[in-house]
Amino acid sequence: MTRRKDVPKPKRLFNPRMERLEVREVLTTPTLLAAPATKAASIASALASLDPSNGTPTRREQMRQTFTARFKGDFTTGPGRFTDQSSQTYMFGGGNSNMFLHADLQLGYFSYKDVAQPATGLAALIVKDVGNTGNELDLNLVGDPSSVDRHGRITRFTWTVADSSGGTFTGAIGEGTLRLIYMPGGKFTKRAFGGGTAGAIFKGSVYTNGVTNILRT
Numbered sequence: 001m002t003r004r005k006d007v008p009k010p011k012r013l014f015n016p017r018m019e020r021l022e023v024r025e026v027l028t029t030p031t032l033l034a035a036p037a038t039k040a041a042s043i044a045s046a047l048a049s050l051d052p053s054n055g056t057p058t059r060r061e062q063m064r065q066t067f068t069a070r071f072k073g074d075f076t077t078g079p080g081r082f083t084d085q086s087s088q089t090y091m092f093g094g095g096n097s098n099m100f101l102h103a104d105l106q107l108g109y110f111s112y113k114d115v116a117q118p119a120t121g122l123a124a125l126i127v128k129d130v131g132n133t134g135n136e137l138d139l140n141l142v143g144d145p146s147s148v149d150r151h152g153r154i155t156r157f158t159w160t161v162a163d164s165s166g167g168t169f170t171g172a173i174g175e176g177t178l179r180l181i182y183m184p185g186g187k188f189t190k191r192a193f194g195g196g197t198a199g200a201i202f203k204g205s206v207y208t209n210g211v212t213n214i215l216r217t
Helices: 030-045 059-065
Strands: 067-076 085-097 103-111 122-127 136-143 157-161 173-184 194-207
Touching: 059 067, 059 194, 067 103, 067 173, 085 194, 103 136, 122 194, 157 194
Parallel strands: none
Antiparallel strands: 067 085, 067 194, 085 103, 103 122, 122 136, 136 157, 157 173, 173 194
16 A cells, blocks of 8 residues: 655745725715705795894793803903004903803904094804804994993993804894903013903893704704
8 A cells, every 4th residue: 555645735825915995985074964054054045034023022032032141261452453443452261151051252352543433343252063063153342432441441342243153143133232351460462561361241132043053953
């Protein structure tokens, strides 16, 4: 009986190679929100003719429109940007409101050399989820020349909702008052001639149409 010879097995090659994968496109957040945003915009356009001022708001609607917000942050006062301005004041802070939980405040206003011209400015109340919702409430400010502190800073403003508001506040209308409380101190930039901590209290009424919140389900 003859012994069977072992036949050598072929060597397997383990060389790396590239394999083609199937295409999978992952939806981004803007893509996911595109359809609701388009739908909300079309509904808002359809309701644009419904002027809330044509009637008297119900008691429930009056409560819904009531707006309050409180912020605290740093302020700086420096020279104006144009020759007719005596100064500009900028404030940045954080706070909350009965219409949103957390938001940042960017506020700026100009005082003028002509004392007969009231201070004017803008307050942007930027809700923390603005990247997903676009929720931002912008308010046009007009200062009350008779309301100043001992350093001549304006402490009371009236405001109206600006057209630049977005998200839930798209097409919103409203008005109210702003009270600024200054607490000077601390360090500020070289060109500034004043600064410190400030508090901002907004009170008034804001009407929203209720159909421009793109995350509402």
